[in-house]
Amino acid sequence: MNIPVKIPNLGMRANTSAFFDKDAVKGALSEMERKALSKASLVIKDRAFRIIKKRGLARIPRKLQEKHPGAGPTALFNKGLISGKQRDIIIREVQTPKGSPAGTPPYTHTPYAGHQASFLGFRRNLWNFYDASTHAGVVGPSKKGRMIPYLHEFGGGLRLRTWVWVPQKFTKSGRMRKPIVMKLPLGQSPSDATKWRPTAMIDSVIYPARPFMQPAMDFCIANGSIARAFGGTFRSTRGPNAGYSVRRG
Secondary structure (H helix, E strand, O other), rough: OOOOOOOOOOOOOOOHHHHOOHHHHOOOOOOOOHHHHHHHHHHHHHHHHHOEEEOOOOOOOOOHHHOOOOOHHHHHHOOOOOOOOHHHHHHHHHHHOOOOOOOOOOOOOOOOOOOOOOOOHHHHEEEEEOOOOOOEEEEEOOOOOOOOOOHHHEEEEEEEEEEEEEOOEEEOOOOOOOOOOEEEEOOOOOOOOOOOOOEEEEEEEEEEOOOHHHHHHHHHHOOOOOHHHHHHOOOEEOOOOEEEEEEEE
8 A cells, every 4th residue: 555655644533422432323333233343343452552562761750750740851850859861861762762673563652741742652542433434343543643653554754844942941050951852744733833943854754564453453353352242254444544444244
């Protein structure tokens, strides 16, 4: 499947009213159908969640997160609660996390609590819902955040613009703090545009295929968990944005 370079931020598009616990879905399906579709899509979702591993991310100790909710590594360092080395490692691994080997499921690099991107991550954004147009349960990555799941699933290219934010704060020695840099696909901008400024630096990045939904589907077919949910035969169909649908028949 060819992946267009300029398609921005594609994922599963679904209204939360299509979730299996909503009244509209309950009214559209028999209880047996709803449970079968829900369970079949859930086992795929759970398998995809499990094969996407957390890697390359130093984390703020849980006790510090609980005592200082929302505090980042710099704030904790300024309070003397972590060392400068710990702060630098956390910041470096959040900004430049290592990717998984080509051909294997992608890693999740979910940032520490309080980071502006802490809500991102493949494992946090897998959805399953009912698609009335196909009478099927659909499972796959959501559109929430700046995820690019189709590039991981199928491989492809993307152009990234570098954005910079210079905190208007000074260190104890009186020097301006170092700028913070991040890269976003062309056409996207940071959630807080008052802080970030675009630069002229644009990189072309090639993503090798790192499928995660296909292996999850294959595993659930092989171990019979989908068939057990339906109590018989079923059909599976791959969608255009790395998602899958399952139905009886």
